[in-house]
Amino acid sequence: MRISNTSIAGFEGRSVADADRGVLLTGLVGGGCLLVAFGLFLSNSTLTVVPVVGFLGATTYGWFNHQAATVKSVTFLATVATTVVLGLISVFLIARAVPVFQHMGVRIFGLTDPVRVFGITLLPGVGELWSTSGDVYSLTPMVWGTLMTTVIAMLVAGPLGVAGAIFIAEIAPPVVRESVKPGIEILAGIPSIVYGWLGFVLISPFVYEHLGTPGLGNMAIVGVVIGLMALPTVVSVAEDALTSVPNSMKDGSLALGATDWQTIKGITMPASFSGVSAAVLLGVGRAVGETMAATVILSNVVKLPEPLYNVFGNTISLTSLIASQYGNADGMHMQALFAAGVVLFVSVMVLSVVSQTIEARMKRKLEGQA
Amino acid sequence: MSTATRHSLRSDQSEAFTRLTDGVVGVGITVISLSVLAVGRVVTGDTAAFGLGAFEWIALALAAMGSTVVALGVGSFVGTFETNPEERGTVGPALGFGGIAFAAGGLTASQTLGLPLVASLAAALVAGLAVGGFVTLAREDLGTTLPAGGFALFVGALVLTDVLAAGWTWAPEGFSVTFPGYMVVPVLAGLAALVACWAAVSARSGFGAAGRQSAAYFLVGLNAIGMLVVLATLILFIGVKGFGRATQGIAFDPLALEFRWPFVMDGYNFRPDQPNGVFPAVVGTVWLVIGAVLVGVPLAVGAAVFLSEYAERGRFTQLVEVATNGLWSTPSVVFGLFGYAFLVPRFGNTTSLLAGMMVLGFMLLPLVTITSREAIKAVPDEYRDASAALGVSQWETIRSVVVPTALPGIVTGVILGVGRIAGETAPILLVMAGGLRDDAPSVLGSFQFVARPPFVVNDALLQSAPALPYQLYATITAGVSGNEEFGWATAFVLLAVVLSFYAIGVGTRIYFRRRLQHE
Amino acid sequence: MSKATSESTTTAERTTTGETDERVDPEWSNYEFEGTPKMAVEDLDVYYGDDHALDGISMEIPERSVTALIGPSGCGKSTFLRSLNRMNDRIRSARVEGSIRLDGEEVYADGVDLVELRKRVGMVFQNPNPFPKSIRDNVSYGPRKHGDLETGLLARALGRDDGDELDELVERSLRRAAIWEEVNDRLDDNALGLSGGQQQRLCIARCLATDPEVILMDEPASALDPIATAKIEDLIAELAEQYTVVIVTHNMQQAARISEQTAVFLTGGELVEYDDTEKIFEDPESQRVEDYVTGKFG
């Protein structure tokens, strides 16, 4: 901290001790009110409004009397709030899902038949994978559906996205770059329900008519649509990674008589490898969490495809399970949907942390500490 | 002189050679475009010109390309054309051609010759290894052109000899799908044309490092164009399909200063003679955005200010960073579940506009925090130091120097974030819902004071409300038949709203970046 | 240069008057030498946007010798060097007019293969720019990209592995750049972990490994200690038997020690005088050049 807040109090001509006591008091009142409000809100009380008003009052008083300290505390509270939101999400998701995890145990990822290795049962069978009447909720089909659609999506968005980024960052003439880059960024904003609409009214019927699939909608379509959707994000982030490679490094390669393409392959790509993979991971995260396109394109099938690798099967994903079944779910069924949410949340969180680590490594590498 | 062989600075190809390669590329791009149209069924096997069907034309073009490419390679090998090929091929093309040969060999054996699986696999392996090995060991000019030209000739021949005709079908085992000839022919033809073009482009630059660069640039450039074309087509398609219905009946009376835009200003009605509109959904989306901004932006900007101005780098900031990035990538449907478990029970146990606002506000939080932090970080430290050196306190510096300088960046982040949440469907599905036929929420008119806590109530906030993205979803679940036009128009309005936010956001960002650079 | 500081006030006055008064005589830079010119520059103008960075430079660079470029900071030495192998093409705002010939062939003609040009005209940059790769890979980068060396699994399988030759080349290049002793036990470490001076010598080794005809060096010794500098100077002297070396330096003694001819650029992007090094340092024609080399200027 560069300047302590006492200097402001000095300005106002009051004694330091007085001002400090005022700040402390205001802070205590404000913080206390906020805590009480939070507690009341959690316990679902209509009285929440009282401490909220108290907090607002303390803040207003602080704004006029101890502005610097107030701002610092309020911004600090805002920062804490960010973390609290994430904490609340984890707590409420997990709390709702715990009963079904207890009920199912490892069978939450069970298959129809038990999995045995050398006669030891690793994973007991569940018979029917998903049955609301039998209270059996195995997430295996949806995990598989998410996996399949994500893999297809990344086969589309990964290579094409990285190639697109290379084009924009390294090959395109400046004029093209300056118009294509914002264009791609804008395209990243197309809402997923719009993709879902296109998939539903155009692509699904087309594939049904011309490729003889048994019904409307399949994982291959969803994968391709999600891949297209993730494409602009992958391009945009990978492009940032590529342009962060210092020009002097590229110059060094060119001055040795390497071609531009050799420089891209030999210097730029390896140097930005972490950043580019972070971009692809980000795309994976998008694909895993994508809901609406999968929900409207896929029918509500909770069985594994036959055979497993049949990408033209109709198995739904974790996200679309939630979106298409929450409406008529209650009790254990609803908790199972929360369990699906937990699985989603955890996998995306892992992806996020991994991609952050990778990115931090890239920074260190370019700074020469690796 | 230090090197034994000194090359000239210029390596010019003969004109005939260049013209041949250009010809192949021109024909190839035509074939690729035709193939794309054929896959989309715009062009079919029945489309004919000059007495020949589209597929025959494509096959003939492939045959011509294939033989030209082979001729280019042989000409380079025997020295008719001056080129600088490497002594042997590289791994990438070897794998690519090997893979194509593997697939072609296997499919020919199993589909055309009807061999059993093991024999087909063996044939595939032999073909793949033979071609891959040839590409690796042969001089680069031959290794590039022979397989590429051969593939084009092969596909051309298959089509011309009617082995692969429109009526042909292939149902790969284990997949519930049947590929008909009229789909397979254009896909194969497009691929063959692409490969032939690739070889011709490499030849045009005389093979070697320069040739590989041109060939790679050709593919990468084509990919970029293809990507933009696909995405632009999506948008155009929605524009074309939705524009008419969305703008139907727009009227402006300059005298009465009356403006009517039925689709946007009317609600959903049950009269068969009057078209439905999306007015309630538009109002709902506006309120959602306002609410989300009120919830998310102050928190996000506050956090950004604290993190970049007050906090010392350490465990706490690291934790917050991980949390923000985690929130950023949390799937929207998970936010929905959270709202369902946390907010809905606390707002009268029903889905409500207020719950929607708060959930979207939470989603906005990480988006705006990250962009605001970047904007504040971009404020040069000299500004802060200069201000501090004048004896101005830290808070005064933040208020009068840092925040105003960073404001454009913050605003841009908010605009982009709003664009993203305005199009979100999954969370409001769970916490707000709102049917097709709901009225527009009248938030301002519904405030009421009561004697019991919480003293102020607002029914409009505590009820479900419609929103544009949800409206589109509801159109789908209600069964599209008969309502398709309405759906297209809704999609169009939604897209227009969201993309305008993005365009404005991206535009202002570019504007302010330029201005910063010029300062 | 303590003399310069002691006279700083008077120098400042003289500089300003000197700059406006003295007219540059084209004869001063008309350097005649025996033998063939390796590179010939004629009426070279370089602009960055509206900035006129080099103003009508004409000079011929003799083959197999060391040419030093000196001049105050910002006078366009780096710009000149970068024009010689067309690295300026990489800068968007840069515009080059005039002619440069390499062995009589125009460098700025249409259809010139930049890769071929840069294979023949190598460059060591002002700031070291090693690749984020191992030391070995840094040195062998050029030869491998030119296809002069084949390594890797495939080459080994085909019995065409040049691994030994590559090791030899790496060692030879590193030795010549006077860095072998310091790095021979960690050739596989990332080059970015080296010190600034080591990085610079690695970049010199990297350039030598590609065996160019002309070597452009932009202050190669600015980050080096006296011992390493001495080694690099020895290397440059040795290089001149085989290569054409053009070197930018801010160190007058260094220019005097290693170069056969010296070109003096002064502010405004002008080439003021170009002659035998001895002549430039002992009896220059231009008053401003005299001031500059004796340390009264800049």
Ligand SMILES: Nc1ncnc2c1ncn2[C@@H]1O[C@H](COP(=O)(O)OP(=O)(O)OP(=O)(O)O)[C@@H](O)[C@H]1O
């Ligand atoms: N990339 C660039 N864009 C715009 N102007 C440039 C660029 N590079 C150099 N300049 C300008 O051109 C002029 C000459 O620069 P140059 O780097 O050639 O000087 P120099 O003689 O090498 O200086 P130094 O001894 O400090 O390295 C300077 O005025 C500089 O500001």
Ligand SMILES: [Mg+2]
């Ligand atoms: Mg310089």
